[in-house]
Amino acid sequence: MTETAVEAARSLGLTVTDPRVLYTAFSTVVHLQPSPVVARVPMNLPDGMKDPEPAVRRQQRELDVVTWLAAHGAPVVQPTPLVPRRPVERDGLSMTFWTYVEVDQTAEPDHFGATARVPELHAQLADYPGELAWMTPLRLIGPGLEAAEAVPGLLEQDDVDRARAEWKVLEPVLTSRSGFEAVFPSATVQPIHGDAPSWNLITTVDGPLWADFEDATLGPIEWDVAGFGPELYRAYDEAARTRDLPTLDPKIQQVVDLARALQVLVCTPLVPLIPELADGIRMFATQWRAMPFAGGLS
Template sequence: MTETAVQAAATAARTLGLKVTDPTVLYEAFSTVVHLKPSPVVARVPMNLPNGLKEPEPAVRRQQRELDVVTWLAQQGLPVVPPSSLVPLEPVEQDGLSMTFWAYVDVDRDAEPDYFGATARVPELHAQLADYPGELRWMSPLRLIGQGLAAVEVVPGLLEQEDVDRARAEWRVLEPVLTSRAGFEAAFPSANVQPVHGDAPSWNLITTVDGPLWADFEDVTLGPIEWDVAGFGPELCKAYDEAARARGLPTLDPRVQQVMDLARALQVLVCTPLVPQLPALADGIRMFATQWRAMPFAGGLT
């Protein structure tokens, strides 16, 4: 699958007029990320996706939303990894794959991850995203949970039958609250709802030789601010709140956070069928499953 993604990215890039002689894989997980050397361009090719994101049209719409949001953030002066200026600002389809093209950035390989420092910067990101003028879907990362749970199977040592049964029962409670803005605001009328990164931004702040840059806005969405720190744990949530107070920005609502933490766990659990293609996922799923089993049923919404 890696070679398929590399060849498709290189072919698409050459068709767009880029010089590509040595395409090099930088990263592989849900997407294959390819540096199209010697051009200062990186292609991101989604390859290992849950079922609901495999259809070409939804994937293209998702990619276009990301390009639009990141372009706007860059125009506002926010430090982001920008789309490449050498190609049109739109997804490109090649050999049945849809991909996007980004500016190559020089990552600081010696930098140690600083998740506390990154989390303390998320309120600043939220303050900028709050003004985004474009249209975003409501909590789009959660739209896969229902069909994912319907298809998920027992994997001994990872997910047991009682886990599957509980997750499906919880989703029956949570679905009407989390899949519509009206349902959510009925349950949490004072929640802070706005455009959010959608995919754990503290883990997607890249340290480059020129400073930190926000990246991977594939799941950008409309939702509560708590979604962007879902699953982080109390200490990182405290770091968010301290930074938000210092900037006069909204802090996290513990009741909303509890539900978002549970939703994040369910989102991770439905990735279990991808473990054969991505064995490294197993440890993360196991960690989230352990935390999830200790959470109140349905995040207390019973």
């Protein structure tokens, strides 16, 4: 995968002599040294979890959203100006190229501070004029649950049965805007980051920058903090109130928290490829088992 990214970069005119892998999980991220450019290459999913949306379309949407945010002054990791701002396909993979930023290695994690910044990001995203589909991060839950199998010690058969039953209740509510607003007519629906933005706030030597907008979507603001827990919800609400911005709706939060748990549980087949996922799945599974069935919608 690294060599494919290097070859693609060189074909675009970039000089690459010492590629360095910065991160690997759902994507492989490669610093194409000495060029100040990072390639991000999504990993392939198992056969039972194939994304129905073409990678190129998803990546172009991300590039468009981030380019717009940067033009309007938002602190984001930007696409590199050294190559065209479009996905590049090579050897069956699709990748994007970004400006390299230096991470502040001395910075301590600050989940409260990062969560308190999310209302500001939402205020910036609210004006995004491009077309976004409804709640694209949920698109793998249905297929994932259909293919789900029990994994003793991680996901039991009773868990699989419950999750499938819950999704029958949640799917008509969460997978269309009309279905969602019929149940939650006062919800704050707008363009959102889509993938836990406070966990995708990179502390660089020049300040914090938002990253990873691959799941940018139209949806309720609550989705961007789903699964964080009451203390971080309060951090979001306190920051929102100081800016006179919408706060979180507890009923919506309860439903999307459960949907987030299902989104994590269907990643169980990825554990052989990404073993570090196992602890997170166990944590979410433990929380999920204590949640009201279907987030209280049944």
